[in-house]
Amino acid sequence: MQEERRLAVLRAIVEDYVATEEPVGSKALVERHGLGVSPATVRNDMAVLEDEGYITQPHTSAGRVPTDKGYRLFVDRLTTVKPMSVAEKRAVSTFLDGAVDLDDVVQRSVRVLSQLTRQVAVVQYPTLSRSTVRHVELVALAPRRLLAVLILSTGRVEQRLVDLEADLDDDVLADLRLRVNQTATGQVIAEAVTALRGLGEQPPTSPLAVYAAPVVDALADAMSDHRSDERIAVGGAANLARYGDSFDSAVRPLLEALEEHVVLLKLLGEATAGGMVTVRIGAEGPYEQLAATSVVATGYGPQDDALATLGVVGPTRMDYPGTMTAVRAVARYVSRILDEA
Amino acid sequence: MQEERRLAVLRAIVEDYVATEEPVGSKALVERHGLGVSPATVRNDMAVLEDEGYITQPHTSAGRVPTDKGYRLFVDRLTTVKPMSVAEKRAVSTFLDGAVDLDDVVQRSVRVLSQLTRQVAVVQYPTLSRSTVRHVELVALAPRRLLAVLILSTGRVEQRLVDLEADLDDDVLADLRLRVNQTATGQVIAEAVTALRGLGEQPPTSPLAVYAAPVVDALADAMSDHRSDERIAVGGAANLARYGDSFDSAVRPLLEALEEHVVLLKLLGEATAGGMVTVRIGAEGPYEQLAATSVVATGYGPQDDALATLGVVGPTRMDYPGTMTAVRAVARYVSRILDEA
């Protein structure tokens, strides 16, 4: 019974603190939220909550502030799902529907997500590893040079220049193109790579011998290029300006992290499929520097097959329910769009 | 004679202020720089400089600070070219040489430029308008759907999905591919578009009629897509953290501008070819919000043919000589790399 009220108090503290950005005291609490008890009672509860490590006071005789542990409890047990307004929903769908290609989808997602949450948004480009090969095109550019274009099921296009050791013959090229496509098209990346390796090893007598190897190498390179796994779009950095206080301690490391895409990827973490939103609060993450920032992320991809991750990075003091629904919603819309394409 | 010394004083003020970030007084000036005169003399000079609008004092009885006009004079007449250290040069070249494609070149340029200048770096992707068509590839994806891939001389690849109203015939497709390439390859974008338009208007009797129009439309769209003109890479935002003071007034609008690529493009301005570095100081720019920021930019591209612009955005109080040489150097290296590709 009292336990329940204590949780209500914690929730109220979190909500107030997130809204006002100021330590919240017992009196203000009972006034703003309609808990039907006196400030003194709340004070007792707060003392217990503090003992248990859910809240702290910045200094004696100040209000209370939630700790990471407090936010954690709040997110895990006290969050009520906050549906998006119709206007917001429409905004998301119309904005994302206007996208013309994969790049554009990602860009727009970042934008919409950062505006929705008024936070820094991060969207990882769909990873290669899970996608399949839609088509491979080989284009002769010069007698001894061709361009290999790799088109993936996600709509991503990778291209590589290939230098050859013998002049190109159109027929051989056509043959090679045909074989490569027969081998790779429809395959998942990983399988396509191994299948192509086989193709690359032609008997020296075959007319394909001089061409196959470099082309296969280039394609395999493009497929296993980890650089493209690390591609990320970031947006809404201007929202960092709202931090105001705690600039050096919070914004600087975050700005640095935003440039280090590797760090960002680690922050976003594993893609979690199926509408599950992951929340990492403050020091739970691997970077001390970012002890004051939280990450709200989820996986996305066609058929809820988590190809990549998108999310939001912000101060631990953030509107978790709102952010979580926004992240979930955008992930869902993007997934649907990838489905259609 | 005195005129000369006055300029020396101005230069000293600018250099000191840039270094220390604090208003500089007459005494400190004569101590740090070896002008062989007394503080009183310097004071007289400063009074004149102030009358002429080159410097101000933030308040009575404080040191002097350069005005925009002062920086302007400094940049135009007092700047001594500061050569880059060998180490820096090598760093730039080795770092940029590792790039594997156009995207990578741009990304790396941004990075190197921001690290070199410890400022926010902005690099515009090479514009379509000046580049030529290297090759067009048409790939059948489904009976009524094909992918048009446009390869440009800069190495950029644009692709468009094309939906058709009749099933594809391989021969016709080959024919179309041939014709399109005959028409467009080697042409400058603008000419290619008009030439293709002609190709699009086939007599209804021609077997090409059903296909040509949508394909030509897609290609023309890709070529004149202004979205790709606006592509920009930004890096080094973490350097904004060094602003420290004047946060709201300077950093916030700048962060916002960095997200608005249109604004950034306008800031970078016209591409200036041939090693000319443009400097726009504070309120000289079109945005009141950015009155405290300067832009140092230059054009780049193969054969000094300015395809696009790159530069640096920072506080008016910045190390202009150093920044200018860094910008010039990076532009030169990038141009060379584009030349080779």
Place this chain on the structure above:
DNA sequence: CATTGGCACTCACCACGACGGAGTGCCAGA
């Protein structure tokens, strides 16, 4: 036994005033 009102206490925050010091402008002399 949980809840409540009362009460003394603790600090952060703010306004105020004093003061030191860096820097200036001006003037008379070299």
Place this chain on the structure above:
DNA sequence: TCTGGCACTCCGTCGTGGTGAGTGCCAATG
């Protein structure tokens, strides 16, 4: 034309005291 001297101006800092929000504890109450 330059220099040394001098009075003056303010900014920034530091201590000081008052105010108020908030707390912890305790005794009383239902």
